[in-house]
Amino acid sequence: MSFMSPVAMADMTQDIEDALNFYHYGKNGAVKFDLNTRFEDVNQDNVRSPALNGKALAASKQPATANAVTSRLRLGLLSPVYHGIQGYAEYQGLYAIDADYNSSLNGKSQYSTIKDPYVNELGQLWLSYAGVPDTLIKGGRQRIKLDDDRFIGNVGWRQIEQTYDSVLITHNNQQLFGLTVNAGYIGNVKSFTSTNQSINAPLLNVNYKLGDYGSIVxxxxxxxxxDPAYYANSNKTFGLRLSNYQKPGDALKLTDNLGVLYTAEWGIQSDYMNSPQHYTENRFNVMGGLTAFNITLQGAMEQKDGIGKNKTFITPLGTNHAFQGWADIFLVTPDNGIRDVFGTLTTTLDRGSVALTGVYHDFYNDTGNIHYGNEWDFMATKKFGKHYTLLTSYAYYNADHFDTDTQK
Structure with missing residues (x-):
């Protein structure tokens, strides 16, 4: 039983993903069993309506506090390797024990939203071929996670995982000291709300490791x-990322007990294919941090520009919960863009089995002249052996000039 976050979810699912890549494990096949049970509460105060010029709704029309007790089951079967070919099939289903929430599909609009629909579905079904040196070719419905999941991810925080009907070629060039190339094509998105979104999406991600100094991407x-319903999500994005931080524990060691973290990233995005508007917007992402004696302190800023409706820098396939606050206020970029200035403090206890994290966010529009609000986030995780994790988290968004006060 666990209450999951993106980090914890990554830890829990990485073992089976390792089994699926380059024969590290699982040559003789494997069975996956993943049960995740959690309670989630969402309380919104002073909800406003655009139809009332931003004025608060009457008390009788404020959404009721949402309470969701759900249990998600994943069952997977990995085949043995045969002449370099391997296959994987996975079922996932969600069962609501307490369903007093708006899943966006269940019609319970009187409650605040928790996007965990009750479904039974095929989560993954793919074949891979590893007969080409240093290369894995995988086709079918699969999980894709690139870099920090900002642009292409599985939305691991939600109970139902986002997967892709796609072909992905991964090449690890051992002659060029850690060059990894991911090239692929996505034809359909099976979203975390269990909807299917038809798409034509080539993708290319080139990662070159710089030894102890991180990597450039x-x-x-x-x-x-x-699909016309999703035309506004169409875009093309190009970017560069320099970072030595991908997961907790990464750092450039200065001494045995002191390390440095850094990220510098820039992206440019513009309209593509069926976009309803013509636009070109930028994203900036910078982070600096220190780690010492199991304590990590980071200061960072992420900015996504915008100049109006459907003219904003967006990340429709990203694991957006992991960015710009766990209260999920900014899953979609506001029309005036967003600048998120934030600090993170993390520590581990009990030989690394306990992790504590606190984050403070201050949100503005992209020019800094409109203060949206601020947010406090807290998380505690405890691992029990290799297969069990207990997690609790709390997020409080204090609205100023955007959205409404929200606790999760």
Missing amino acids: GYGYWLGYT
């Missing part, structure tokens, strides 16, 4: 949605 993503 160049990427291009062309998202061309073919």
Whole structure:
């Protein structure tokens, strides 16, 4: 039983993903069993309506506090390797024990939203071929996670995982000291709300490791949605990322007990295919941090520009919960863009089995002259052996000039 976050989810699912890559494990096949049970509460105060010029709704029309007790089951079967070919099939289903919430599909609009629909579905079904040296070719419905999941991710925080009907070629060039190239094509998105979104999306991600100094990444993503309901999500994005931080524990060691963290990233995005507007916007992401004696302190800023409706820098396929506050206020970029200035403090206890994290965010529009609000986030995780994790988190968004006060 666990209450999951993106970090904890990554830890829990990485073992089976390792089994699926380059024969590290699982040559003789494997069975996956993943049960995740959690309670989630969402309380919104002073909810406003655009139809009332931003004025608060009457008390009788404020959404009721949402309470969701859900249990998600994943069952997977990995085949043995045969002449370099391997296959994987996975079922996932969500069962609501307490369903007093708006899943966006269950019609319970009187409650605040928790996007965990009750479904039974095929989560993954793919074949891979590893007969080409240093290369894995995988086709079918699969999980794709690139870099920090900002642009292409599985939305691991939600109970139902986002997967892709796609072909992905991963090449690890051992002659060029850690060059990894991911090239692929996505034809359909099976979203975390269990909807299917038709898309024509080539993608390219090139990662070159710089030894102890991290890695430099160049990427291009062309998202061309073919369903009119999602035309506004169409975009093409190019970017560069220099970072030595991908997961907790990463750092450039200065001494045995002192390390440095850094990230510098820039991206440019513009309209593509069926976009309803013509636009070109930028994203900036910088972070600096120190780690010493199991304590990590980071200061960072992420800015996504915008100049109006459907003219903002967006990340429709990203694991957006992990960015710009766990209260999920900014899953979609505001029309005036967003600048998030934040600090993170993390420590581990009990030989690393306990992790404590606190984050403070201050949100503005992209020019800094409109203060949206601020947010406090807290998380505690405890691992029990290799297979069990207990997690609790709390997020409080204090609204100023955007959205409404929210606790999760």
